[in-house]
Amino acid sequence: MPSSARPYRSVLYIPASKSRALEKAKTLPVDAIIFDLEDAVTPAEKANARTLLADALAVGGFGNRVRLVRINGLDTEWGRDDAIAARDMECDAILLPKVGSPDDVDALAAITGDSRVWAMMETPQGMLNAHAIAAHPLVEGFVLGTNDLAKDLNTRFRADREPLITGLGLCLLAAKAEGVIVIDGVYNAFKDDAGLEIECNQGRDMGFDGKSLIHPAQVEITNRAFAPSPDEIELARRQIAAFEETEASGQGVAVVDGRIVENLHVATARELLAKAEMIVALQAG
Numbered sequence: 001m002p003s004s005a006r007p008y009r010s011v012l013y014i015p016a017s018k019s020r021a022l023e024k025a026k027t028l029p030v031d032a033i034i035f036d037l038e039d040a041v042t043p044a045e046k047a048n049a050r051t052l053l054a055d056a057l058a059v060g061g062f063g064n065r066v067r068l069v070r071i072n073g074l075d076t077e078w079g080r081d082d083a084i085a086a087r088d089m090e091c092d093a094i095l096l097p098k099v100g101s102p103d104d105v106d107a108l109a110a111i112t113g114d115s116r117v118w119a120m121m122e123t124p125q126g127m128l129n130a131h132a133i134a135a136h137p138l139v140e141g142f143v144l145g146t147n148d149l150a151k152d153l154n155t156r157f158r159a160d161r162e163p164l165i166t167g168l169g170l171c172l173l174a175a176k177a178e179g180v181i182v183i184d185g186v187y188n189a190f191k192d193d194a195g196l197e198i199e200c201n202q203g204r205d206m207g208f209d210g211k212s213l214i215h216p217a218q219v220e221i222t223n224r225a226f227a228p229s230p231d232e233i234e235l236a237r238r239q240i241a242a243f244e245e246t247e248a249s250g251q252g253v254a255v256v257d258g259r260i261v262e263n264l265h266v267a268t269a270r271e272l273l274a275k276a277e278m279i280v281a282l283q284a285g
């Protein structure tokens with residue numbers, strides 16, 4: 001099971017066909033990269049992108065960024081070749097699109113063995129089977145595919161994402177129940193900083209570990225939204241100190257800023273501080 005302190009604030013898609021973007025990624029302060037062979041790559045470029053990506057990962061230089069390779073679905077003409085290639089790539093996990101049930105993960109594992117798997121959660125079928133998918137022993141993370149979900153649900157765009165909330169919530173519940181990382185979907189309007197910030201904060205409030213991104217301009221806002229803020233760090237320290245003091249005097253409940261602090265709040269505060277420390281450590285390289 002992955003560490004809950006390991007930050008996944010920003011998870012950037014990079015079309016595997018774009019060598020300039022692959023180079024650029026090495027300079028960006030992202031926590032994870034999705035090297036995409038699926039939607040961002042045209043059919044004519046699929047085979048070349050696969051080779052380009054294998055070479056780029058073999059050369060390396062992506063530092064401590066988690067490397068996920070998104071293959072095409074196994075029901076497409078490229079999926080099987082992608083899976084065979086990805087099995088041998090220098091990556092941390094394979095991201096399987098449009099996962100509908102644990103059987104899809106089994107079908108991938110029949111090709112890729114014990115490689116770690118992340119699941120794109122982006123179909124109504126997948127949402128309804130989210131718990132069984134999260135419970136699959138090879139599954140380590142979920143990435144929400146809100147474009148595909150919106151398409152399948154025939155929703156209209158709303159800034160508050162109300163039409164998608166049930167699906168997002170099902171995936172969050174499943175991921176948290178099974179200790180699986182869960183990453184929010186992309187914000188398509190990559191020049192709209194204000195809209196991105198609102199959607200990041202909504203995702204953070206809901207409990208997502210981070211957000212998937214499509215452009216470098218989205219990294220800074222996302223990293224900030226999903227990192228513990230200075231105020232949160234300061235409050236966590238005060239909660240721990242107050243609780244320890246109260247505990248030493250034989251009591252189980254402290255009060256900080258007019259709110260009770262119990263064991264469970266201290267556990268949350270410790271996790272928050274661990275994440276903040278890990279972000280500093282990762283930034284230090």
Ligand SMILES: CC(C)(COP(=O)(O)OP(=O)(O)OC[C@H]1O[C@@H](n2cnc3c(N)ncnc32)[C@H](O)[C@@H]1OP(=O)(O)O)[C@@H](O)C(=O)NCCC(=O)NCCSC(=O)C[C@H](O)C(=O)O
Pocket residue numbers: 012013014015020021022024025036039040120122144145146147148149185186190214215216
């Ligand atoms: C959206 C883009 C097509 C815009 O590309 P471009 O016009 O090249 O942008 P810029 O000129 O502003 O680029 C500036 C520099 O940044 C580099 N760049 C751009 N995008 C990326 C990236 N994603 N990763 C790394 N580097 C990037 C450019 O190379 C420029 O570099 P330099 O010249 O050296 O300064 C483009 O951003 C893009 O293709 N984005 C990714 C789109 C994508 O991956 N789509 C698929 C994933 S979304 C999805 O499928 C979600 C899910 O499945 C669902 O259902 O929701």
Ligand SMILES: [Mg+2]
Pocket residue numbers: 039097120122145147148
């Ligand atoms: Mg999709």
